[in-house]
Amino acid sequence: MNGKRVGAIIGAVIGVFVLYWAARSYAYSRVHESTDNAQVDGRILPVLAKVGGYIREVNARENESVAGGAVLVRIDEAELRDRLTQAEAELQGATASVGSDGATGQAQAQVMTASGQRSSLRAQIAAARASASRADADLARAEDLAKQQIIARATLDAARAAAEAARANVTALIESASAASASVTSAEVGVKLAQARLRSAQAVRDFAALQLQYATVTAPEGGIVSRKQVDIGQLVQPGQPLLWIVADTGLWVTANFKETQLAAMRPGQTAEVDVDGYEGCHLTGKVLSISSATGAKFALLPPDNATGNFTKVVQRIPVRMQVDKLGCGPDRPLRPGMSVTAHVKTG
Numbered sequence: 001m002n003g004k005r006v007g008a009i010i011g012a013v014i015g016v017f018v019l020y021w022a023a024r025s026y027a028y029s030r031v032h033e034s035t036d037n038a039q040v041d042g043r044i045l046p047v048l049a050k051v052g053g054y055i056r057e058v059n060a061r062e063n064e065s066v067a068g069g070a071v072l073v074r075i076d077e078a079e080l081r082d083r084l085t086q087a088e089a090e091l092q093g094a095t096a097s098v099g100s101d102g103a104t105g106q107a108q109a110q111v112m113t114a115s116g117q118r119s120s121l122r123a124q125i126a127a128a129r130a131s132a133s134r135a136d137a138d139l140a141r142a143e144d145l146a147k148q149q150i151i152a153r154a155t156l157d158a159a160r161a162a163a164e165a166a167r168a169n170v171t172a173l174i175e176s177a178s179a180a181s182a183s184v185t186s187a188e189v190g191v192k193l194a195q196a197r198l199r200s201a202q203a204v205r206d207f208a209a210l211q212l213q214y215a216t217v218t219a220p221e222g223g224i225v226s227r228k229q230v231d232i233g234q235l236v237q238p239g240q241p242l243l244w245i246v247a248d249t250g251l252w253v254t255a256n257f258k259e260t261q262l263a264a265m266r267p268g269q270t271a272e273v274d275v276d277g278y279e280g281c282h283l284t285g286k287v288l289s290i291s292s293a294t295g296a297k298f299a300l301l302p303p304d305n306a307t308g309n310f311t312k313v314v315q316r317i318p319v320r321m322q323v324d325k326l327g328c329g330p331d332r333p334l335r336p337g338m339s340v341t342a343h344v345k346t347g
Contacts, residue, residue, distance in 0.1 A: 031347035033265060037316065038255035038273075042336035043247040045221060049236040050214035051075060058232055060225045060243055073217040073230060073242055080212045087205040094201040098194045223247040251326050251334050252288065255342035256295060256316040264346040265290065271321045274341040281328035287344055291318040319344070 057074035060066060223245040230242040253273055257265070267287050275281040294315040296303055321342060327333035 032343050032345055033257060033261040034341065034343045035255050035257050035261070036339075036341045037257075038253055038340045038342040040334045040336055040338040040340060041252055041254045041320075042334075043221075043250040044226075044336060045223070045245045045247055047072060047217060047220070047242050047245060049073075049075065049217065049240045049242055050238055051080065051211050052237045053077075053079065053215065053235070055230055055232050055234045055236060058228075058230060060228060062225060062228050064225045066219045066222065066225055066245070068219055068222040070219045071216055072219055072225075075215040075217070075236070077212060077215045080208070080215055084205070084208040084212050087201070087208040091198075091201040091205045094194065094198040098198045217242060219245060221245065221247045221249075246336060251323070251336070253285070253321040253323055253340055253342060255319045255321060255340075255344075257319055257344075259294070259315045259317055262290065262317060262319075265319065265344055266346075270345045271323075272343040272345075273321065273323055274343075275328065275332075275334070276339040276341065278328050278332045281332060283323045283325055283328070285321050285323040288320045288322050291320075293317075 053075040055073060056076045058072070059070070059074075060072040066072065226244045226246055227241075228243040230236065236242065253271075265287065267289055269287045271285045271287055273283040273285060275283065294317050296315060319342075321344075323334070
């Protein structure tokens with residue numbers, strides 16, 4: 001009889017605990033939404049080669065912590081330096097054509113020479129026109145004197161020839177001035193071409209200098225080196241991944257809640273996170289944002305419910321959460337990809 005009583009008491013105690021646990025779970029579920037379809041996310045930065053060449057030096061090691069701006073990889077610079085030297089030489093040649101620092105370049109000198117010739121010809125034209133006017137006046141007087149038979153016929157012919165020569169000289173100088181003007185225009189076009197070549201040479205030189213800088217690969221941010229795929233002597237191409245860096249900052253939790261759990265969920269609500277990898281690791285935080293589309297819409301092959309037989313499936317929507325701490329101690333840090341269980345207080 002005593003054994004039955006003890007059993008009844010134990011059963012009653014267990015029943016009370018079960019009822020208490022059920023009531024507490026029910027009360028918790030009324031104001032919380034939970035999911036174990038959640039993981040830690042973070043900023044994983046690829047470090048790519050921006051120029052091609054052979055690897056000369058590698059300073060990064062797998063799972064090693066590096067600071068932002070630290071030199072990770074050096075690519076052989078010999079060919080890039082030669083290109084820069086060639087570009088600088090071409091720039092010097094283009095500068096000589098245009099001139100710099102107040103100096104007159106070759107193209108500008110040609111403009112000045114052609115302009116001087118045109119000005120000289122214009123002065124000669126003015127003098128030739130004056131001579132032609134005087135020759136015409138002399139011819140008119142000679143014709144009057146010839147009519148009066150005061151001068152000989154030969155003198156009249158000489159005056160007529162002098163007038164014609166003067167007029168021909170004016171015509172020739174005008175044509176020469178037109179040619180000089182064309183030379184000035186051509187020289188001015190040459191200056192514009194030289195300036196364009198100078199800008200092109202400057203761009204080529206700047207690009208060559210930039211390519212030389214790219215031969216030194218640095219860490220974009222501080223973090224942990226991961227997936228190192230480069231060694232000394234390896235030939236790399238532009239755009240080829242060399243390694244990855246898991247940034248020290250910017251960790252968050254992405255929880256994929258069912259669409260039926262989002263009715264009362266809003267950004268700013270309190271969140272709790274249980275880390276599967278660390279027993280007893282509980283973190284607090286808040287909801288940052290809710291995705292504008294389901295995860296299936298971002299898949300490589302999103303489902304098309306308009307084809308074939310349709311089976312309704314509850315969709316999941318990613319919810320981003322901020323956590324107050326990036327781990328549960330120095331020996332238990334959060335790492336991108338770790339599984340967690342997320343709870344959001346919605347009421």
